[in-house]
Amino acid sequence: MxxxxxxxxxxxxxxxxxxxxxxxxxxxxxxxxxxxxxxxxxxxxxxxxxxxxxxxxxxxxxxxxxxxxxxxxxxxxxxxxxxxxxxYQVLPERDELSARIERHLDRVVARHPEHALLLRSYVRWSLLPRARRHERLRGGGFLGRVHSAYSRINRAAEFLTAMAAQGRLLREVTQHDVDAWLAINPGTRFTVRDFIVWATRRGHACPLDVAHWPKRDPVSLAEDSHWELLHQCLTDTDLPLDVRGAGAILLLFGQHLTRIAALTTHAVTTVGEHTFLTLDLTPIPLPGSLAGLLTDLTDMPPPTNWAANSSQDWLFPGDRPGQHLSASVLGRRLAAHNIPNRPARATALVAFAQDLPPAVLGPVLGLHPVTAAHWRRRASTDWATYLEARLATPPP
Known part of the structure; x- marks a missing residue:
């Protein structure tokens, strides 16, 4: 050597x-x-x-x-x-998210120089600041944000090129033109909504609208199956420790795998006899079994097979230098032990939303206010909608 x-x-x-x-x-x-x-x-x-x-x-x-x-x-x-x-301190750290997005923008502009001014303005003043803010506030999901930015830049360039082929400048585009372009392949083109909303607000286009792409209702786990899986994560010592810890956080708090994978050991704190987990702003007191499990996870020695792959205080360290475990790898590990990601998350969030209002649910679990309100409506714990329906159509 x-x-x-x-x-x-x-x-x-x-x-x-x-x-x-x-x-x-x-x-x-x-x-x-x-x-x-x-x-x-x-x-x-x-x-x-x-x-x-x-x-x-x-x-x-x-x-x-x-x-x-x-x-x-x-x-x-x-x-x-x-x-x-x-x-190894050979190179200084840099904002890798911004660097990748700007590098991709340069590639797209090289192919479509006639749209350079609009595309650079869109990325610089709208897309890039929001991507940085989401990374700073939510953490995790780096590759997802990069790919999402790539897709939005590509769709914006594709839309502008298609309109130019019809002899239309952006300010001359009508709603009919937008609808006709989307109808060809709405499954991939709906991401142009972000660019069109920005262009409309900045006065580069007349008022245009692209509807949000509808999301399928998430499939939930049966309540008995959900609690059996949680009990297995808390008590089954035959499962790998990282699978038990990630599965318990998923099943109990309904967190995205991107956020679970990006948790640091500082998120688990002990004050006196009580252990807390901080997912966003509010420390959550943990039951004894989960507290012991996460404490054992934080005390695991870092991997020693590669000098640069120090854990850097990640709760789930990855095999890349200085990086946490990727969400996709974590999801495969959970699936290998029959812990489904999306159904488990949906069941946990519905259970939370039945007991907590959105104003409390958001700061506790790190959910956006709109997302917290969405899960509250899905839980359907109030009768307001039913009463409105009865008043609108009174019985004969």
Whole structure:
């Protein structure tokens, strides 16, 4: 391993003060040298790093962006290497969400330069600020936000191109034009709503409307099955500890897997004899069995097979440098033990909404006020709708 590292950093001064000094020292001190050796021998990211180090000049994020090719594996390799270099302090941290969205915007504008002004204004003043705010307030779901931004930019460019093909500027587009364009493929084109709402509000278009895409009613678990799964998570020691912890939070509090995966150990706090879990703003007191389970989860030693993959206080650390477990991987682990994600979440939220008003439900579980009101209506614990119906159609 030392020989391989010496070859890799042969062009770097070995004075302990360069950009790669911390990385080199940490790799040498790794408790699993065989893992480092395998990475140096077989990894695409190690080969890419060797090419970048051989240039003999300081490495930047732009250098990594320039190496990302069109191949399917190239972006993943670059992302992994970027996380590694940031964890080892070779590169400074950056706003990766903004960087990815702006890079995709540049690609789209290169294909549609005639729409550059509108697209850049839309992304800069509407899409990007909201994506940053959601990431700051809600956490987790990084890839979901990136893909959602990509889709909205693509649909906006596609819509503008289609209208231009008909000889129409955006301010000349009518509601009929919008409806006709959406009717061709509404399942994928409805995301243009975000761009059209922005363009209408900013005066770039006449008043236009795109309806929200209807969501299917979530399927719930039977009450007995729900509580049996929760009891299994709390008591079955044969289940992996991370599956038990994530399953219990899902079944009891109805949290999105993106938020569960992004929880840190600081979300679990102990004051005296009581343990609390903070999902948003309000610390929630935990029953003894769940408190013990989450305490054991926070006390788990971090993975030691790879020096850069420190847990960084994640409750569910991932296998990428400095990152938590992805929601998709966590969902597959739960599904492998027969814990369904969406039905479990729907059942838990309906149970909460039956007892708590939206003003309380939102701050406790981290739900948007509109979402909290939606679940309250779904729980249907009041008779207002029934009374309105009876008054509208009185019995004969």
């Amino acid at each position: 030392r020989d391989r590292l010496g070859t890799l950093f042969s062009t770097v001064p070995d004075d302990g003060r360069g950009a790669y000094a911390h990385m080199r020292a940490a790799l040498i001190e790794c408790p699993e040298p065989g893992t480092v050796l395998n990475w140096l021998r077989n990894s695409h990211s190690a080969r890419l790093l060797a090419d970048l180090v051989a240039r003999g000049r300081p490495l930047t994020h732009l250098d990594l962006d320039a190496t990302a090719g069109d191949g399917r594996a190239a972006p993943r390799t670059v992302d992994y290497l970027r996380g590694l270099l940031v964890a």
